[in-house]
Amino acid sequence: MPDPADNQPLVIDAQGLGRRFGDLVAVRDVSFQVRRSAIFGLLGPNGSGKSTIIRMLLGILPASEGTAAVLGRDVGLEAEQIKRRVGYMSQAFSLYADLTVRENIEFYGRVYGLTPERIRERLTELLELTGIGDRVDQLAGTLSGGWKQRLALACALVHEPELLFLDEPTAGIDPVARRQLWDLLYELSAQGVTLFVTTHYMDEAERCTSVGYIYLSRLLVLGKPDELKQLPEVTPDDARRYELRAEHPARLMSRLREQEGVRDATIFGEAIHLLVDQDRGPEELLEPLGVDPSKVEVREIAPSLEDVFVTLTQRADNDSLPDQLTEAPSPAEEESLEPTPPPPTPTNGEGVSKRVASPLHGLWAVLVKEFAHIRRQPSTIFFMLVVPVMQTIIFGYAINTQIENIPLVVHDLDGRAASRELVARMVNTRRFRLVRKVTGDDEFYQALRAGVAQAGLIIPPDYSDRLIRGEQAAVQVLIDGSDSQIATTARSTAQLLGLDMSINLARGRGEALGVAPSRDPTGQGALPIDVRTRLLYNPDLESAYFFVPGLVGIILQLVTLFLTSFAVVRERELGTLEQLFVTPVSRAGLLLGKLTPYAVVGLFETLLVLVVMIYVFGVPIRGDAVLLVALAMLFMVTSLGLGLLVSTIARTQVEAVQFAFVVMLPSVLLSGFVFPRSEMPLPIYGLSFLIPVTYFIEILRGVILRGAGLLDLIPSVTGLVLCCVVVLSVSIGRFRKQIE
Numbered sequence: 070m071p072d073p074a075d076n077q078p079l080v081i082d083a084q085g086l087g088r089r090f091g092d093l094v095a096v097r098d099v100s101f102q103v104r105r106s107a108i109f110g111l112l113g114p115n116g117s118g119k120s121t122i123i124r125m126l127l128g129i130l131p132a133s134e135g136t137a138a139v140l141g142r143d144v145g146l147e148a149e150q151i152k153r154r155v156g157y158m159s160q161a162f163s164l165y166a167d168l169t170v171r172e173n174i175e176f177y178g179r180v181y182g183l184t185p186e187r188i189r190e191r192l193t194e195l196l197e198l199t200g201i202g203d204r205v206d207q208l209a210g211t212l213s214g215g216w217k218q219r220l221a222l223a224c225a226l227v228h229e230p231e232l233l234f235l236d237e238p239t240a241g242i243d244p245v246a247r248r249q250l251w252d253l254l255y256e257l258s259a260q261g262v263t264l265f266v267t268t269h270y271m272d273e274a275e276r277c278t279s280v281g282y283i284y285l286s287r288l289l290v291l292g293k294p295d296e297l298k299q300l301p302e303v304t305p306d307d308a309r310r311y312e313l314r315a316e317h318p319a320r321l322m323s324r325l326r327e328q329e330g331v332r333d334a335t336i337f338g339e340a341i342h343l344l345v346d347q348d349r350g351p352e353e354l355l356e357p358l359g360v361d362p363s364k365v366e367v368r369e370i371a372p373s374l375e376d377v378f379v380t381l382t383q384r385a386d387n388d389s390l391p392d393q394l395t396e397a398p399s400p401a402e403e404e405s406l407e408p409t410p411p412p413p414t415p416t417n418g419e420g421v422s423k424r425v426a427s428p429l430h431g432l433w434a435v436l437v438k439e440f441a442h443i444r445r446q447p448s449t450i451f452f453m454l455v456v457p458v459m460q461t462i463i464f465g466y467a468i469n470t471q472i473e474n475i476p477l478v479v480h481d482l483d484g485r486a487a488s489r490e491l492v493a494r495m496v497n498t499r500r501f502r503l504v505r506k507v508t509g510d511d512e513f514y515q516a517l518r519a520g521v522a523q524a525g526l527i528i529p530p531d532y533s534d535r536l537i538r539g540e541q542a543a544v545q546v547l548i549d550g551s552d553s554q555i556a557t558t559a560r561s562t563a564q565l566l567g568l569d570m571s572i573n574l575a576r577g578r579g580e581a582l583g584v585a586p587s588r589d590p591t592g593q594g595a596l597p598i599d600v601r602t603r604l605l606y607n608p609d610l611e612s613a614y615f616f617v618p619g620l621v622g623i624i625l626q627l628v629t630l631f632l633t634s635f636a637v638v639r640e641r642e643l644g645t646l647e648q649l650f651v652t653p654v655s656r657a658g659l660l661l662g663k664l665t666p667y668a669v670v671g672l673f674e675t676l677l678v679l680v681v682m683i684y685v686f687g688v689p690i691r692g693d694a695v696l697l698v699a700l701a702m703l704f705m706v707t708s709l710g711l712g713l714l715v716s717t718i719a720r721t722q723v724e725a726v727q728f729a730f731v732v733m734l735p736s737v738l739l740s741g742f743v744f745p746r747s748e749m750p751l752p753i754y755g756l757s758f759l760i761p762v763t764y765f766i767e768i769l770r771g772v773i774l775r776g777a778g779l780l781d782l783i784p785s786v787t788g789l790v791l792c793c794v795v796v797l798s799v800s801i802g803r804f805r806k807q808i809e
């Protein structure tokens with residue numbers, strides 16, 4: 070009689086599905102169909118490919134071969150549309166342990182776009198359905214295994230899916246909880262929900278309307294449980310199946326296996342299932358073994374599903390991998406309910422080293438294990454090799470504490486040979502590098518405020534005239550005092566140069582030609598050239614002025630980078646990210662939702678650090694504080710992007726720390742935070758332009774110390790905007806709603 074269920078529409082249609090992970094074939098040419106309201110059970114031993122099939126059907130893992138349609142849509146092309154209509158309960162507990170039962174359900178309700186009212190209704194319905202109402206305010210992490218599964222089921226059902234995937238829903242829970250969960254599944258099936266369940270338990274397979282058995286990545290058999298039991302290859306016409314109950318079944322089974330006519334003997338609980346030639350009765354088999362038939366309960370039986378799978382597995386082994394698997398236990402044996410007797414304990418200490426434990430006992434074992442960990446974790450090797458090389462290069466090559474090339478702006482109002490010589494002498498000291506010649510005061514001060522120059526030379530219009538007249542000529546050297554190290558060098562170099570030129574002049578002209586020595590305005594004898602230095606912005610040369618603003622940038626980057634990369638990687642490790650991937654939450658929604666809280670935290674952190682800077686270190690903000698906070702936000706977004714980038718590379722939290730450290734190292738050492746960038750060799754100096762915090766430190770020092778405005782900061786702001794765009798595009802581009 071045709072089964073009405075066969076007329077139901079197709080819900081899953083998989084054709085030739087395959088998936089490879091490198092050389093490993095996890096799923097090979099799997100085809101099957103599931104119709105509406107069915108409870109489809111996918112069985113198979115560990116690692117046979119069940120979870121991989123579910124992930125492909127959910128669209129979170131691309132198939133290497135074949136196609137699949139779920140609810141009439143192609144999983145490869147229309148995964149997002151499918152996600153609204155399916156639910157998924159993953160193998161591991163993947164809910165938020167630090168949220169309560171209610172909060173978890175509400176969260177998933179929101180993710181699926183339910184209105185607050187509908188969420189309230191669904192919460193009540195789901196609490197009732199799963200019976201978890203008493204624990205609604207308990208933290209999910211503190212629930213016992215069975216209750217966790219019910220909560221996971223409630224979350225998977227919040228949006229009333231038409232199709233529900235359950236990956237080993239009853240693994241690790243007690244028999245009563247298992248039964249209760251299955252009662253729930255029946256109820257759902259009666260309501261028209263299609264269920265796709267993977268399991269290891271044969272009794273659960275018996276409860277399914279149709280089952281597939283997957284072994285070594287291939288689907289061995291597919292059908293309704295009753296049909297499968299009638300497969301001719303399971304019980305051939307010339308054979309019979311019997312169940313035998315006797316004392317010591319395990320011992321009896323191995324003896325029976327050696328009997329002629331016995332095709333198969335397997336333990337099922339306390340009984341033995343025998344497949345024997347039709348012309349051999351069980352009594353005939355027991356007699357030669359000296360077993361009293363009256364002490365053995367015998368009955369003819371139909372094959373169970375387990376018999377079906379055991380038989381088919383053995384056939385598959387014989388057909389395809391005769392040598393490879395002859396010694397491996399079959400899956401049915403592994404899953405047999407008969408407890409395997411423990412290996413005999415050596416009573417006289419046989420096999421155990423009798424040597425007295427040395428103080429270094431176990432060292433070798435631990436060493437071997439640790440090397441294996443290191444070898445298997447490529448990020449550790451990268452970290453161990455790349456970081457020291459980076460450090461060595463930076464410390465040995467890039468960091469030069471000798472100060473040279475201080476950028477100099479010159480405002481030469483005289484413009485004649487003597488003034489040009491002064492400029493040339495300054496540059497020849499190699500301490501200064503002429504970056505700009507200006508013609509107006511505004512331009513001169515702007516160059517210093519914008520940080521283009523750290524020293525400025527003003528030569529008065531009468532410089533040459535005074536020298537010719539033998540009067541003292543004064544020039545002014547203005548020095549940016551923010552970096553006390555640079556400022557001190559600039560000041561002493563300028564003063565020494567003035568002295569040196571004066572002596573030469575005095576010697577060369579005054580003494581030799583008998584010209585009277587230079588005089589100062591009061592008519593007193595004086596040095597011919599008076600170099601007057603003045604420190605701007607930080608006249609007392611407080612080192613806090615230099616370091617603290619830079620520290621604000623470094624701290625902001627450190628905290629946001631670590632928090633963000635951890636936030637994403639932790640979810641990946643816990644499995645909650647996979648759970649989120651199967652929901653219709655958009656990539657932008659997921660990312661913004663994850664990053665915004667950290668942006669808010671970062672904003673408060675910025676304000677806090679600035680307050681500490683002003684009131685604890687006494688470094689006031691000379692410029693516009695609003696501009697500063699706005700640019701700090703821009704930097705923070707970049708930093709969050711960097712965190713996200715790290716999280717797309719790192720698989721574990723340990724890796725996240727390592728990668729974040731790799732990002733932080735150049736940020737601290739090459740950004741100009743401690744060591745002046747102008748002193749770095751050209752390639753490293755060029756590299757420092759790729760580091761976002763370089764621009765932010767320039768901005769911080771500009772606004773805080775020199776009162777720079779937006780126009781002064783255009784180069785740094787442009788650099789930061791570019792970094793932000795690049796970092797965000799790369800990290801968002803790399804972040805996929807898929808398991809890689």
Ligand SMILES: Nc1ncnc2c1ncn2[C@@H]1O[C@H](COP(=O)(O)OP(=O)(O)OP(=O)(O)O)[C@@H](O)[C@H]1O
Binds near residue numbers: 114
């Ligand atoms: N992301 C991955 N990278 C590499 N190999 C993987 C990945 N995911 C799964 N595999 C491998 O693919 C094979 C099938 O794994 P899968 O998790 O689908 O098996 P399973 O039948 O669900 O097993 P279990 O019952 O233990 O969950 C296994 O050998 C597994 O190690």
